[in-house]
Amino acid sequence: MSDELYAAIDLGANSFHLVIMRRHDSNLVTVDGYREIVRLASGINPEHHQLRPEARRRALRCLNDIRQRLAQHSVQKVRVVGTSAFRTLRQNADFIKDAEQALGLPIEIVTGEEEARLIYLGATWGLPQSNRLVVDIGGGSTEIIIGHGGTTELAVSLDVGSASLSAAYFQANRITQAHLNKAREHVRRLLTKAIPAEQVPSSDLVAVGSSGTAKSLSWVMRSLHLSNGDITRSGLERVSPLLWQVQNIDQLSQVLNLNVRRTHVFPGGYAIMSEVFAYLNVEHMTISGRALREGMIVEMLQSA
Structure with a gap:
């Protein structure tokens, strides 16, 4: 050591x-x-x-x-x-x-692209070589990276995150189906601009999620017995009606067994992840405990 x-x-x-x-x-x-x-x-x-x-x-x-x-x-x-x-x-x-x-x-x-590169470096550190899709939904931006092993092939940064999208579409402390649909439409517009249809990857990529939204969704999946903690498209679809049935966002902590500190950014994060799954044809995503910070440290180690 x-x-x-x-x-x-x-x-x-x-x-x-x-x-x-x-x-x-x-x-x-x-x-x-x-x-x-x-x-x-x-x-x-x-x-x-x-x-x-x-x-x-x-x-x-x-x-x-x-x-x-x-x-x-x-x-x-x-x-x-x-x-x-x-x-x-x-x-x-x-x-x-x-x-x-x-x-x-x-x-x-x-820059958003540099942030994405570091996230990919951290999230894939020590993992076997394979084709990967890494999705990191932060508070103010979302990084999507496609690569093989430790090499990135496509890295984009969307100017939307769990906090910013929640503030824009769920300000009244309520989640309605209409607001959720509008939030997802906004994310879809950003995705189609950043990753044109001809660049959408095939389904043979191993999808990995990192940071707060992915971890929160993993917790919800496990708590509701929808998976062993991985995020699945079917699980996301089953969570959707639970969101717009609550009277206010604060109730998400009880309905989803969610940390109360995450409830106010959860709707935006959920909308982003759901649209990423739909647009990029993702069915299943594992969770990485590493992301930007670990990527920063890996790079420092490599240059030492």
Whole structure:
């Protein structure tokens, strides 16, 4: 086992994450981790891309907490990545400066395509060689990657995520069939633009889901005895009527046995995943416990 520690900090649209790892043979071993829901994307004023004061406070407080957590370890290398919300806030120089000061580290704002590449690297690390489709639904963007082994052949980033779609179509704390259909139609338009019909992969790909929405759906599938934890198209179809039968989104925690912290972004994430399954002809998806942060660490290890 290597004693060298590597840290990856992922500043997402809905939550901020820190993971500290070391390499053990061909595996990555987690030494410490930290996660906080900051709802950064929902705190951005869409008219002028400025952060509302309460969202700014949440973000800076969390970054300071991550800085203190990181200081408890002797980490050799650290990489900090800002994703979709930071891409939106790129021109907000005051916030970026304050965020870097609170964290004590520079923040690398990556493109959607770079985010997708790193996600694929992390999600497929240590897996057997095969043709794969990796789907990562974040709070503010969705990354879809097709590749073989560790090589990506197609990587796209859709400007929609579980938090942003939920905010756009389920604002009244209600889920109706009409709203769900409209949300899916929006996702379909983005998919057809990013991946034309002639580029839709054949069905021989091994589909892998990563990050919060995939994990939440996996939990729901298992809790409702729809699968052993894998996401299936038939399972998604059986979940749909449960969504628009609840009186309000808060009730999803009871109906789906879902973590209450995930309920308000679940409808958007569900709509995205359902449309991805339909458009890309996916029937079955396994879940990866690795994604962007692990990809960042794998790349640091490869360049060491």
